[in-house]
Amino acid sequence: MDVEIIELGQDRLPAVVDLCRRALDLPEDAAEAPAIVDALAARATADRPVLALGAVHGTELVGVLIGSMSQRDPHLGHVDLLAVAPEARRRGVGRALLAEAERHLAGLGAAELLLAGNPPYYAWPGIDVRYTPAVCAALRLGYRQDRTAWNMTADLAAGSAALRPTDAERRLADQGVAVRRAEPGDLPALAAFARTTFGGAWDAELAGSLGRPDAGAHLAERDGEILGFAAYGSSRPSWFGPMGTAPAAEGSGIGGVLLRRCLRDQAATGLGAAQIGWVGPVPFYANAAGARIERVFFLYRKALNGQE
Numbered sequence: 001m002d003v004e005i006i007e008l009g010q011d012r013l014p015a016v017v018d019l020c021r022r023a024l025d026l027p028e029d030a031a032e033a034p035a036i037v038d039a040l041a042a043r044a045t046a047d048r049p050v051l052a053l054g055a056v057h058g059t060e061l062v063g064v065l066i067g068s069m070s071q072r073d074p075h076l077g078h079v080d081l082l083a084v085a086p087e088a089r090r091r092g093v094g095r096a097l098l099a100e101a102e103r104h105l106a107g108l109g110a111a112e113l114l115l116a117g118n119p120p121y122y123a124w125p126g127i128d129v130r131y132t133p134a135v136c137a138a139l140r141l142g143y144r145q146d147r148t149a150w151n152m153t154a155d156l157a158a159g160s161a162a163l164r165p166t167d168a169e170r171r172l173a174d175q176g177v178a179v180r181r182a183e184p185g186d187l188p189a190l191a192a193f194a195r196t197t198f199g200g201a202w203d204a205e206l207a208g209s210l211g212r213p214d215a216g217a218h219l220a221e222r223d224g225e226i227l228g229f230a231a232y233g234s235s236r237p238s239w240f241g242p243m244g245t246a247p248a249a250e251g252s253g254i255g256g257v258l259l260r261r262c263l264r265d266q267a268a269t270g271l272g273a274a275q276i277g278w279v280g281p282v283p284f285y286a287n288a289a290g291a292r293i294e295r296v297f298f299l300y301r302k303a304l305n306g307q308e
């Protein structure tokens, strides 16, 4: 297909959302297209350049790719989103978009390109295995699978395990642990807690969760000292995470209480289920919220400049 690959400005983002609504074959992704595009395209920073490419046929946008550079490793580029209109598939549009992304991100210093989420802003950890054409295209275009990731689904229908009342919060209160909703003013203390306790920088995800519609966070504290937090909605309204409990407070039930508070909030926005994104401790989420593994993702990588 005769397409021109162009860089898209912010003014084209509504057209990107329209295209993603049609081109993301999984309904749960199509439904969240506005939040996904906003989270991926609008969050460039000095150390996280974002690339938005469009494939244009005549005057029509038939394909889109959003990529970015890793904040943690200046030699890694990411493809965060790739979608081609259903009527334009199997005509080289995806290939052309990826080739231009490889060229552009290599120019910014990427030695490798990952078809994988670039935290803190990601819409998927990798390619959902049910996007079979994308799996085929990744393999055909020289990417190799190096990791697998999964989400867990927590049902939020009335009466579900995630929403069942427990007396855990009262037991924590007996031990002097208070649990409450986090407010925007809590951001500096929460970000510092996350950094010193877990070494990771969750500032951006916390900032994306506090004080925004369809997003939020809860925290546990004793005598003003933060013992744990849980957040949801920073990149996608239906996605939960991140969360963390101080190692000294593990096993006290704080994590389960914080998780269920967030899930109750998400249920109150009308969601029938929440996605616990890019999961680590499967048994914890299974026990605390009746969650089950559902979405599975393959993560791919490719050396650029012919390196391996």
Ligand SMILES: CC(C)(COP(=O)(O)OP(=O)(O)OC[C@H]1O[C@@H](n2cnc3c(N)ncnc32)[C@H](O)[C@@H]1OP(=O)(O)O)[C@@H](O)C(=O)NCCC(=O)NCCS
Pocket: 023, 024, 025, 080, 081, 082, 083, 084, 085, 088, 089, 090, 091, 092, 093, 094, 095, 096, 124, 126, 127, 128, 131, 132, 133, 134, 135, 136, 137, 138, 140, 141
């Ligand atoms: C994945 C996607 C972007 C591919 O776009 P495309 O423009 O159709 O891809 P191309 O025509 O450039 O295909 C490149 C190669 O990929 C492989 N491929 C693509 N679609 C395929 C399919 N349905 N079955 C088998 N192989 C396929 C082929 O080898 C193809 O080369 P060939 O046609 O010369 O054999 C498109 O199918 C899409 O938008 N899917 C839905 C969204 C999605 O899955 N996004 C990624 C998940 S985040």
